[in-house]
Amino acid sequence: MPGRVARAVNIEDLRRIAKRRLPRAVFDYIDGGADDEITMRDNCRAYDRIMFRPRCAVETPAVDLKTTVLGTTVSVPFLFGPVGSTRMFHPHGEEVAARVAGAAGTVYTLSTLSGTRLEDVRAATPGPAWYQVYLLGGRDIATTMLERARAAGYSALVVTVDTPVAGMRERDLRNGVKELLTRNPLHMFPYVWQFLARPRWLAGFLRDGGLMKFPNVVLADGPMLYADVGTALEQSTVTWRDLRWIRDFWNGPIVVKGVHIGDDARKAIDEGASAVIVSNHGGRQLDGVPATIRALPEVIDAVRGRVDVMLDGGIRRGSDVVKALCMGAKAVLIGRAYAFGLGAGGEAGVRRAVDILRADVIRTMRLLGCPSVSQLDRSYVDVPAEWLVTRGERQPVA
Secondary structure, three states: OHHHHHHOOOHHHHHHHHHHHOOHHHHHHHHOOOOOOHHHHHHHHHHHHOEEOOOOOOOOOOOEOOEEEOOEEEOOOEEEOOOOOHHHOOOOHHHHHHHHHHHOOOOEEEOOOOOOOHHHHHHHOOOOEEEEEOOOOOHHHHHHHHHHHHHHOOOEEEEEOOOOOOOOOHHHHHOOHHHHHOOOHHHHHHHOHHHHOOHHHHHHHHHOOOOOEEEEEEEOOEEEEHHHHHHHHHOOOOOHHHHHHHHHHHOOOEEEEEEOOHHHHHHHHHOOOOEEEEOOHHHOOOOOOOOHHHHHHHHHHHHOOOOEEEEEOOOOOHHHHHHHHHOOOOEEEEOHHHHHHHHHHHHHHHHHHHHHHHHHHHHHHHHHOOOEHHHOOHHHEEOOHHHHOOOOOOOOOO
């Protein structure tokens, strides 16, 4: 497997390797989206509609990839976004990914729904780390979690606002995730074969502790169980009112993740956000919303430079990164791109994903005739005209 990972040419190669290595339920957790997966597919396909406008006969012997987010300089213009349950993809998955992110000189963002203690993950990375928060278990549980994150040295809080309920992920239902979580042998039996068919993965998973709990959400009776997440999400919807007490308690930079429209970007700024992430949760929540790259111009227009704007969703090539930067994103966050690498080959797979994207970005910028990420702007791309129509606030119906 290490040899296959080293020979991977692009992120899709890592995806195929991960599919061969992981049980179907685990792979589909990474690979799948909500309902008909329209938004998930469009996140990737929308980049095909953006065309480059290169400057030719320009020398670019070196390319500067550095950018600044929340006042922190990172070595590459892509950050590691929060991906839940990555310990399922590879033993100590969160620590492994955090270590690679730090070595690459970029930010690692840890999900609340991590199978690893937040203190251990923070210690694993030499770079900056952000903490993504759901208010699972209520305000008291959440404040204890935030105290731990602050004490551990997380420099920013990422508040996800697009998850009042979990999306309808049909692949999970077909793979028997609900039945597997009951731990009832009769219910589990029809679905166990997919794990037995991957003995190497299964051995590593069992050595790493088996079915995880969530050690960063500590309830009265101990860490939250995996089976309890759906109910807990429905009871922990984040509102703009919550953002106020979170801001006062955290007393540090807050990033609002899950913004689709200009109105919500403005609200986030009004409530003290230092940055926003244009995100549709990788197409895993409300199916039928636009691809994030389509939504980006409206949010950029609404923000008007007051805070950093980032984007996630659909990033599979360095050229996708460059297109998003040209359209105004300060940086992008990758999720599936590094998760496929983690599933394919652990630390070596994540490193390969980073190397692929970094090389892609450098090559794309040299071909564009642009020597620095800071110089990218919309003059380097042709964007469909309908994406650039400014949408004002909702008007009342006459």
